[in-house]
Structures are given as C-alpha cells and as structure tokens.
Amino acid sequence: MKTHRPIRLAVGAVAAIAALALTGCTGGTSSDDGSKLSIYIDSDPSSIALWDGLVAGYAEANPDVEVTVETHPAGSEGDNLIKTRLSTGDMNDLFWYNSGSLFQALNPDETLTPLDDESWVGSIDDNFTTVVSTDEALYGAPVGASFAGAVVYNKDVFADLGLEVPTTIAEYNANNDKIKAAGIVPVLQSYSDTWTSQVPVLGDFYNVTAAEPEWADDYTAGKARYSDAPAIAGFQSLQDAFDKGWLNEDFASATYDAVIKSLVEGTGAQYPMLTGNVAAAIGENYPEADASIGVFPIPGPDADSNGLTVWMPNGVYVPKTTTGAQLEAAKDFIDWLVTPDSCAIQAESITLGGPFVVDGCDVPDTAASLVNDMQPFFDDGKTGLALEFLSPIKGPSLEQITVQVGSGISSAADGAALYDQDVEKQAQQLGLDW
Template sequence: MKKKAISSLLAVLCVIFVLAACSNGNSGNASNGSGTPVNSESATVEADHTGEDDAAASNDEEFTIRVGSWFLDDRPYQQAYMKAVEEGYKKLYPNAKIQWDITLGATYFDKLKAQFASDSAPDVTFFQKKDWFKAGNFMDLTNEPIVSRLTDAGKKSPAVLYEGKLFGVPLGSTPAGGVWYNMDLFNELGLKPPTTVQEFMDVCEKLKAAGKTPIALGFKDVWTAQLFMSLWLQSYGFASDTDYGMKMYNGEINFDDPAIQAVFKNFQTMQEKGYFNKNALSIDWPASAQLFASGDAGMIVQGPYMPGTNKDNIQKGGFKPFQLGYFPLMDDKGNTQVPVGTNASLAINAKTKLVPESKALLDVMTSSEVLGSWLAGEGALSYFTDVQVKFDDPVMDTLKQYVDKSSFSNRIEDFIPTSATTAMTDLVTKVISGAPFHPSDLKAVQDAFEKDKATVVLPY
C-alpha cells in the first residue's frame, strides 16, 4: 500500500517536472522579450533592416511583436497613431501582428520593471527615465541608421544619451506647459493675458466676479498639483538664475528659500480668495479639463497636449467651442521660464529575439507620415529632421514664442529626489485644502531632500 503511495507520488512529481519543463520552454520566447514568434526562424534572423524593399522581399513570416506604452489611450490622435503604425508595419511584414501592451499611467513603469526583471518585457518600449538603460535593458542604437535622422538636439537629448551612447530615440520636444485660458471669455470680460503675479490675481478676481471658476484644478491626480507647483517655481527660481537647481542640489539654496515660499504663498492667497473649484482635491484632471471645456472655468494649468484634449472635450461634451490662449506662470516681476523636455522616447529591448523586426518597427513609428500628426496631438516639436509638425491651433505659435524666449530646459525635479518633490506636492494639496502655509512646513521637504539626496541622477 505504502509502496503504491510512494510510486504514485513519484509519478505525480515526474508529471509536474515535465509540465514545468514544458512551461519553461513556452515562456522562454516571451520571457526573452521576444514576443511570441510563430515561425521560429524569425527569432534567429539577424540581418540588418536596410529598407522597405529588402524587408518586403523576405518578410512574410508570422510573428507577434510587442510594444509597451503608458499613454496610448482612446484619444483620437493616439488611436490614429496606433492605426498608422499597424498599417505601415503591414507593408513591411504582411503577416506580423503588433501587440500593444498598454498600462495607462505610472503603473506601466512598475510593470515594465518587473517585466525586465523576468525577461518578459516588450520588444519595443516607450520610456521616459534613464534608469532603464543604466540597468542594461535597452539596445545600443548609436550606430543605427535611425540616429542619422535625429536633429542635433535629439542626438544630445539627455533622455536617451548615456556614457556617449544612444539607447533610444527621443520623439518629441515638449514644453512642460503653463496656463491655458478661454480667449473668448477673456475677450468678453475685457481681460488680457497677465504678465505679473498681481495681474494674474486681478484676472482671477474678475473671472470670479463674472461667476466663473478662475482656475480649474483636478488635484486628485497629484501629478497635476506637482505640475502647477513646478511650473511656477520654474519662473520664480530659474528665470533669474539658471543654476538654481544645481545650487539647491549643492545645498547653497535651501527649501525655505524666498522663491519657494512665494509660490506657496501664492497658492494660499488663491485658495483663500476662492480662485479654484471647490472640489479641486476630489476630482481628477480629466474632470477638471471638462470643467474648463464647458466654459465654466476660465483657466487651467496643464501640459502642451491641452489644445487637442480641449478640442476633443468640447466635441464630446457638446460645449460651445472657444479659442484657446496660453501664457506661462510668472514671478512677481514678470519673469517667465518654460522648461522643455522630451515627451517620450522609444527603445528596443536588449534581449529581444526580433532584432531586425524591432528596428523596422522603430523606423515605422518614427516615420514622417506616422509621427508628425501624433506629435501635433501631443503639442510637441520633432526631434527628427524629416518629420514636420503642423499645428492646427494658433495657440501653439504663442507657446513656441515663450519656449524660444526660455533659456533653460531642466526642471526643479531634475535636481531633487522624488521624495522631496512628493513632500512639496503634499504641501500644495495641504494649502489647497485650506490649511495656512507656514515656512516651517518646508522642513519636511528639506528632510526628504537630505534623506534621499543620494538617489538624484543629475541632468548634467
């Protein structure tokens, strides 16, 4: 009886081991970040991609190639981009399938981290931070033909450059954002875009008197609180001193600096005077964008995607269309500084088995006919010499004028640890909730900075 039990157990264990072995084999393809190639030959093709003709001649194999992203949502220009990529890639690989691995928001990066750790990351990946290529996750693209299409700024972009090598291609150069306003409403009330903080407060007061919410906030998405604070601090700190961030990093400037205090005092004044929507902390940013699109709010502080987003919101909500205006946040004297960054970059998984296929996909995703309209939707300028961006909305010309005037592209977040940024954002939400600002509140930011200073990766 016991012998039987032992033999049964051994038999079961054998089956488990066999199944486990099979399972490993199956997951091997995926775990190597190779997608799920149906034809095993595709996994061993190592020839360089040299153009559409070469590719079309020998690329009738079936395979699935995976693309990871955190932002490709259901907005029309995002959907159009994905469709254009799929159509473009079909011309090269008629039997290939693109699998979009989309996880919206910051969770994507957590997932990506786990995927790289388990060798199951997508073949082609959108990314923002340097951590990935420092860890050896991305393929070195320095000598690839795609690099020759980049502008000088693109080739030097800190978003992709590491130790003299390019580990990705930057897509769009984007201003960080600013204040978008309802120009029709401003004209109706005889308001002009403010140039100083006092004028800004005056505009808010007049909008409030007209029964409108001066500024729509959606601080349930805390990154919008961070954006507002960061953009304002940019003008207070960096406009008159481009070394502001580095001085902060070196400890020459502390977080109780008058410039930082001024930003928080402004928030307090605006909160006390009722310049924000009363549900500012319990609605997310799409809800605040809806409030703005409806015409009930006069201004919103957001990124360069606002023209496209606002147009969509007006269409979807059936609101009365209006012309959008833009001005940057300013300091007391009227100085402004609009930082420019890279909206997203593309990289190839260093362990992909679909090397030529991934390179070809990168070519398609950055081609002029595909990338141009997506960049327009993002409100971004191109890093590629052969990709032209045409903006439908004249407000983008205004934005460009301010960007051209700005001399510095780094932000406060580049010089301080994330925990200090979080602590400052906490303080913003605290002040917006109605708690008065005390300079001593900034001690928590200073503490966070000192605790995690070692985690900062300086931009230069």
C-alpha cells in the same frame, strides 16, 4: 502623474493591416533575419492606440517587416518588468519607455545600444536628447509629443474683459483681481482630484531654472531647498490664490471634470494644468469650445525669462541583446519613427498635448488650439524640462502638501518646509548622501 487620456481615432484602412500584429497585445515575436521585430510597451489604452497606428503605418510602408507588440502594466510593476528583462537578457528587440530619471535608472550604458551615429539625431529637440543621454551616449528616439505644465485660460473671458496674456507674476495677479471684480472665478482648482494641485509648483520650474540654472543639480545633491527662493514661488502662488479669494468656492470638493466644464463655460477664467490633460478633455467632451481655450506659461518675476516647463515624450530604445540583422531592422524602424509620416500617424492616433520634438513634424491643423499657443515657445527656445527629467527625487506627499497650502491649511513657507522633509526621506531611500 498620468499625463492625459488621449482619444483613440480611427487610422483608416491601414488599421486592418495591424490587426494580426496587435491581436491581444499579449506577446511579441522576433526573428534572426530582421523580418520580424518585437516591441515592448505599456498597456495604457492610449499607448495601444498610438502603437496601433504606428504598426499599421510601418506595415504599409514596409510590408516585408512584421512588427509585433507586447504589453506590460504601467507604473512601478512595469518599471520592474523592464529592469528584469534587461538584466536577464530577455528584452524584446525594442522597447518604449520613459525618458529622464526613470531612463537613467535602467543603467543605460550597460544595457542599451547607443544611437549617437544615426542620421536623425540632429533633428531632435535638445530637451529630448538631454533626457535620453548619459555622459557616454544617446540611447533613445522620441515617440509621442511633448506637453506642458502651464495656465490654461478662456480666451473669450480675456477678450470680454480686455485682458492681455500675462508674462510676469505682477501682471497675472492684476488680471486675477480684474477677473474677480467681474464676478468670474480667476483661478480654478480641483482638490477633490488631489494630483491636480501639484501643477502650480511643478509648472513653475522653468522660472526656477531661469533664476538658478544649476538648481536641479544642487537639489539632487541636497544643497537646494523648496523652502528657499526661487523654488518657494510655486507654493506662494497656491497661498496667494487662497488668501486673495481667487478660487472657486468649491475648490476643496471640485473634480477635474467639473473644473474643465467651468473653464469651457467661462464661469472660471484660468486653470493651472497639464496641457495634455486639457487637450484630451476638450477634444472628448467640448470640441466646439476648442478655439476658446488657450494656454500661457506660469508667470515668473521677469517677462524676458518667461517660458514653458515641458514634459518630454517616451523614448524608443534598443537593448544590447538586439544584434545582427535584428539590430539593423530595429534601427530602420526607428529611422521611420522620427519622420513626418510617423508624426502624422501619431497625431491621428492620439490627442496631442503639445508640439512634437522632431524637426519637420509640424502641429496638424486638427490639433487643439492650445498646442499652437505652445509652438512659439519651442521655436524661440523658451522651454525648459520639468524637474523629474533632471532629478530622480520627487517626494510622494507633494499632492497632499499642495492641497494643504492651496486650501489655507498651511502657509507657503510651512508647506515648502514639509516638502523638503518629504524629499529628504526619498533621497535617503535612493541611497543619496544627504
């Protein structure tokens, strides 16, 4: 899923320093003495904005090293280019790429330089180190911030109705009934943009692993199914919202942008969504409403195990073909990338959808209010990785199936069973022995 559309903010006077390094973003150069480094990133505008700021900041602190940026297309085409460059030995000095299952597909033990011994490793959130490591080594450093799949809500509506933030599914359901009785839409959905329908299922994964910590491994091995508890709960929440009349009347045709407007205006109270998307939309279109928009985890059966399902930022990696002075320069660059100074530049360059995953990198005062709502869950260790970081299996038809269940076309049981069939086909394509 596309995570968000960050706003590109001015990086001040240092932006001019990066102009030559980023001109056209069509190619990168390196050297044999470490005076020039090249990094390979995707061509999404938000990625360019992020690295524009970082290259400028590094140039200001390290004027003797020139960092150039080369871009590749996003998506599967970019995945293939990354793999091709690694396999042919033509990769740049560094590259910025997904963490989790896509990282594992790079055969990192054979293609990447281990970074276990670097001084910054102990300052990284365990969730991130998990998704850039193999049984043999750690290979990546984070650049960017986390985000979550959760319930974004209008705080003013909750205050007016005297509602508390729910920590269990029973409390959530009771709140929805009270919101509906007040003439406000309890749960907003935007099925015109079908990708948005997946969040109640994907964002419920913290609750799945709280109940069964080995579920992801069992799922990858073909032993766990969405049609069984606890994973069916996400599909059940979609069915309940339809059956109980909690949805906006135009849920089938409503767009993501229209639903954000309803949330801001208070005609709808809650929206299961990715925090990165909402933070960007509020910042771009409704900055005056920021203080009114909060977020809480998708509730599960038990308040004691209530926590956030989180997505990790991309990692910066060094291919094994980077050696000698280039390797030392690349490591020095990474050392800087995981500092508070770097994080401050990142916060200026993009819209944060969640906290950083580096100790000492605090959420700035300018960040969206909902990011501050997320921080306590990180501080208390009540976050868990989304399934895509723990398993390579995600069926291509999930968003169509979740629309069917959320629209009352299929029951939760039928939808979950359909998705089990969908992921089985994908597992076979991946060569897994199911």
